[in-house]
Amino acid sequence: MTEKKHIHFIGICGVGMGALAVMFKKMGWKVTGSDKGFFPPISEYLKKAKISFYPGWHPEKIGNPDIIVVGNFISLKNPEYLFANERKLTIKSFPELVKKYxxxxxxxxxxxxxxxxxxxxxxxxxxxxxxxxxxxxxxxxxxxxxxxxxxxxxxxxxxxxxxxxxxxxxxxxxxxxxxxxxxxxxxxxxxxxxxxxxxxxxxxxxxxxxxxxxxxxxxxxxxxxxxxxxxxxxxxxxxxxxxxxxxxxxxxxxxxxxxxxxxxxxxxxxxxxxxxxxxxxxxxxxxxxxxxxxxxxxxxxxxxxxxxxxxxxxxxxxxFQGVKRRLELKSSKKDIFIFDDLAHSPIKAKSSLKAIRLYFPQARIFAVYEPNVGNRTETSKKFYEKAFSSADFVLIPRLSKTKTNTEQEKRMNGIELSKIIKQKNKKNLKVSYFEVDDELVNFLETKTKPGDVIIFLGSHSFRGMIEQSVRQISFK
CATH class of the missing domain: 3.40.1190.10 (Mur-like, catalytic domain)
Structure with missing residues (x-):
């Protein structure tokens, strides 16, 4: 019996990397993977596909795969990447695999x-x-x-x-x-x-x-x-x-x-x-x-x-049922509509908010916004001009930590971002920064009323705030 080919994914928990891993599993390959952490829905998705994965970077667990796929956020100092280089294992980027297969x-x-x-x-x-x-x-x-x-x-x-x-x-x-x-x-x-x-x-x-x-x-x-x-x-x-x-x-x-x-x-x-x-x-x-x-x-x-x-x-x-996290309705209990959307830039946020306003012309719209890395920079400030004109409230949570180095452009923190959004949008827009997640969720619970809309805008998972908001508003 021919031994299965082995492919290992460094950074397997991304939506794209996880999907590619499952594809190779269905093609009959032995598939393994690693990442700094694992969270639903991707972790459950990988488990269901019976893919072996582990948290952290452990060169001793890799074995001798035929191909190692490296995610584009993986550092060149990553221990598993360095191990693969030293052993002269076959290293491929994500798009190289897409092109070939x-x-x-x-x-x-x-x-x-x-x-x-x-x-x-x-x-x-x-x-x-x-x-x-x-x-x-x-x-x-x-x-x-x-x-x-x-x-x-x-x-x-x-x-x-x-x-x-x-x-x-x-x-x-x-x-x-x-x-x-x-x-x-x-x-x-x-x-x-x-x-x-x-x-x-x-x-x-x-x-x-x-x-x-x-x-x-x-x-x-x-x-x-x-x-x-x-x-x-x-x-x-x-x-x-x-x-x-x-x-x-x-x-x-x-x-x-x-x-x-x-x-x-x-x-x-x-x-x-x-x-x-x-x-x-x-x-x-x-x-x-x-x-x-x-x-x-x-x-x-x-x-x-x-x-x-x-x-x-x-x-x-x-x-067609669309794509998860694209204006995805999470709850309409108590007649308060809660949406989840991947809009991680001011341009995308503006488009999603405009769409919500079209459907809910009389609603108060609460936008919880966390930009990706590129939209926290000094250069990106100009893109926030009138980006939140369809919202009534903008809530900025504590921003997820990202890796930085001295060569990169300075990035705004949550307080600075709040000030920029306030400065570049309509005068009656209420903008608040929340260092503590529970305080943000409590604000939504106490301030919203029937007919209001809450929309979470960003590429991160909001550390469970979406689910917590659904629970608290459902029982208020």
Whole structure:
């Protein structure tokens, strides 16, 4: 009997790394992993897949794997990484593995500052139920997909194209590994200033991506009333066909795809998609927010472009459950709505808050916000201008600790961030900083009333504050 190949993940507890680990387990590999800590839902997910993992860094536990995968947040001084280097073991970055085991002849890459995860999850779901047996990688937990990573036998792959760096030893954007034949580009708004200290650095990565498209390929790019000048510059560099998607009033060319909202509600929203100056189809979704309808339009358009039947696209749209932590409703008890959202930048927070305000026009909105590392820098301060105009209260918790070095730009602490948000938003916006988590939750419990909305915005887990808020408000 042939011995199983062994793959070890250093930093296995990330959503992407965990999904890739489960994919290799299903492919018959021996899979092990390590991380500094393990928390639900990823820890439970790994246990269910019967993957062996341990907390901390222990070179003596690694063994002699065929491949070692190193997460992009893992330090070059990590003991397991140093051990693998000394032993001359095969070390790979995350996107290298995606390229080798997931990318297919027809490669759809979904890129942009926001909307990547939702659009790529929808496409994977839609193309799967169209019986094309695709491969995919999606950087989030999507209920319609059994796993965020899958190696199918068909000729199509769908990949969330992250602009973040490949690894500590390779600063190239991950999406440059994925050989796109088809590209969806949702937006190009400077982000991740910890990796891209100048806007030009950020734009250069997207320019390289656009130039990867073959002449027979296609770029499906968003267009809005307020033009995204960066996006327009990027697509002008591509030597391939450009197709646009957006609201009906901004679409001019008949080859492009537009949407029109027919009805919005918290239970179901209906919209019409147009192409070739006529109705392509009428669709319905349970997802929140106009921006979600825009995301679905991108997915519907790409499905239509590659030949998925309309009935199958409609079924996929109606059944699509979205992605965890994207305007995910956690509770509506006591008629107080609590949402969890991954919006870790002021740009993404603004979009999510605008969507909530559309559904709850009379509500008081309490936004609990923790930015990622790049949106705590001095450079990022300008992005907070009017970012919280749809909220009534902004609550800043104690910010999670991050690694720093002397070469990195100074980062704001929670108090400084609170002052910047207050300074750059409407005068009647109430902004508070909470050093103690329990005090923040108690504030929400005592200040909220029926009809109010609480939304947690950030990429961290909020140290159990979401669950605690649900419990305390449910019993108040």
């Amino acid at each position: 997931i990318i297919k002849k027809n490669s759809i890459v979904v890129a942009g500052t926001y909307a990547k995860t939702t659009i790529s999850a929808f496409l994977a779901h839609a193309i799967k139920i169209a019986n094309k047996n695709p491969s995919w990688f999606v950087g989030g937990i999507a209920p319609n997909l059994k796993n965020g990573a899958h190696c199918g036998q068909g000729q199509w792959s769908i990949t969330e194209g992250d602009e973040y760096s490949t690894a500590r030893w390779d600063i190239r954007s991950k999406f440059l590994w994925y050989k796109p034949t088809h590209l969806i580009l949702s937006s190009v708004i400077w982000d991740h200033v910890d990796i891209f200290p100048k806007e030009k650095n950020y734009l250069d990565s997207f320019a390289k991506l656009a130039k990867l498209l073959p002449p027979q390929g296609k770029i499906l790019a968003s267009i809005k009333k307020e033009k995204d000048n960066n996006l327009e510059k990027i697509i002008s560099l591509a030597n391939t066909e450009i197709i646009r998607y957006g609201k009906k009033e901004v679409i001019k060319n008949k080859k492009d795809y537009s949407y029109e909202i027919n009805s919005l509600s918290s239970q179901k929203s209906c919209f019409t998609v147009y192409n070739q100056n006529k109705i392509l189809g009428k669709f319905e979704t349970k997802l929140f927010g106009e921006h979600m309808i825009e995301n679905l339009t991108a997915g519907i358009a790409m499905c239509h472009i590659i030949g998925v039947k309309l009935d199958s696209i409609k079924k996929a749209t109606k059944n």
